[in-house]
Amino acid sequence: MLDYSRKDLISDIRAWYTTAFSGNWVVPAFVAVWVVLVILPLVVMVVHSFFEMKNYQVVYDPSFKTWDTLIETGRWTAVTRTLRIVFTVTLIELLVAFPFALWLAKVCQSKATKAVIITLLTIPFFLDPSSRTIIWRAILGNTGIINTVLLELGIISEPIEWMLFSEFAVHFGMLTPYFPTMVFPIFLVVNLIDDDFLEASRDLGASPVHTLWYIILPLALPGIVAGIVFTLVPLMAAWVEPDMLGGGFVNMLGPSVEAAIRNLKYPMAAALSVVVILMLAFLLVMLIVVMRKQGSMGNIFHAMKR
Numbered sequence: 001m002l003d004y005s006r007k008d009l010i011s012d013i014r015a016w017y018t019t020a021f022s023g024n025w026v027v028p029a030f031v032a033v034w035v036v037l038v039i040l041p042l043v044v045m046v047v048h049s050f051f052e053m054k055n056y057q058v059v060y061d062p063s064f065k066t067w068d069t070l071i072e073t074g075r076w077t078a079v080t081r082t083l084r085i086v087f088t089v090t091l092i093e094l095l096v097a098f099p100f101a102l103w104l105a106k107v108c109q110s111k112a113t114k115a116v117i118i119t120l121l122t123i124p125f126f127l128d129p130s131s132r133t134i135i136w137r138a139i140l141g142n143t144g145i146i147n148t149v150l151l152e153l154g155i156i157s158e159p160i161e162w163m164l165f166s167e168f169a170v171h172f173g174m175l176t177p178y179f180p181t182m183v184f185p186i187f188l189v190v191n192l193i194d195d196d197f198l199e200a201s202r203d204l205g206a207s208p209v210h211t212l213w214y215i216i217l218p219l220a221l222p223g224i225v226a227g228i229v230f231t232l233v234p235l236m237a238a239w240v241e242p243d244m245l246g247g248g249f250v251n252m253l254g255p256s257v258e259a260a261i262r263n264l265k266y267p268m269a270a271a272l273s274v275v276v277i278l279m280l281a282f283l284l285v286m287l288i289v290v291m292r293k294q295g296s297m298g299n300i301f302h303a304m305k306r
């Protein structure tokens with residue numbers, strides 16, 4: 001009797017769920033919630049960027065003074081520097097992550113090894129960004145481990161200063177925490193590629209390079225695009241690495257926004273945030289255009305099915 005009641009309860013819940021969410025109200029409700037929670041705050045932020053601060057008070061008189069100040073104070077250079085660093089780090093991550101993900105998905109046969117590697121890749125998600133970044137100052141600094149070892153070995157006569165508080169240090173500090181966000185999407189997609197495709201390519205006389213170029217890369221494209229998006233987007237707003245490893249000499253958009261908020265310059269922070277959003281929107285549109293030229297993601301995933 002108890003088992004029957006449980007089955008009956010599950011059946012009733014399933015029927016209620018099907019009835020409740022099969023109506024025409026689901027999509028409009030989702031859109032309404034999305035507009036209120038996401039779009040409306042963005043609109044408010046854009047509007048706020050056209051105000052200015054006077055005596056630590058927001059003057060609700062629309063003008064372009066905040067945007068003029070953004071350009072005149074040189075904060076605009078943070079945009080070009082951010083783009084340069086973000087694109088460089090993303091490219092390095094892709095060049096390293098793709099062969100690593102390919103090896104992990106298709107070459108590594110030990111399930112235990114895969115489990116250990118995947119577990120190690122998740123460690124950065126459980127560490128505070130500040131604690132995992134500050135350690136590099138003790139390694140890259142003038143009195144850090146690297147300079148100390150090189151001096152003791154007589155390889156250098158004085159400490160290498162450009163390893164810390166420079167763009168090199170910012171690049172280096174960003175590579176490790178954002179490596180998993182590039183690896184995981186590529187690994188998941190490559191892991192779905194049917195091995196029969198690779199064997200057929202080899203049987204037909206294709207070289208490993210041809211198999212990589214004509215079979216693996218097209219089928220792995222969704223994972224590559226997802227990895228780029230998941231890596232590039234957080235890099236655009238990163239502030240811990242530039243602040244701690246740049247030492248105030250590598251001004252990027254993330255630290256600029258954080259400094260504006262700390263100094264109670266909310267319209268300036270809003271303007272800088274709008275710049276970040278516009279840049280991300282442009283980059284996402286470019287990725288969509290590229291994907292359309294290559295074919296839809298649905299077709300690519302369909303091709304990976306047996």
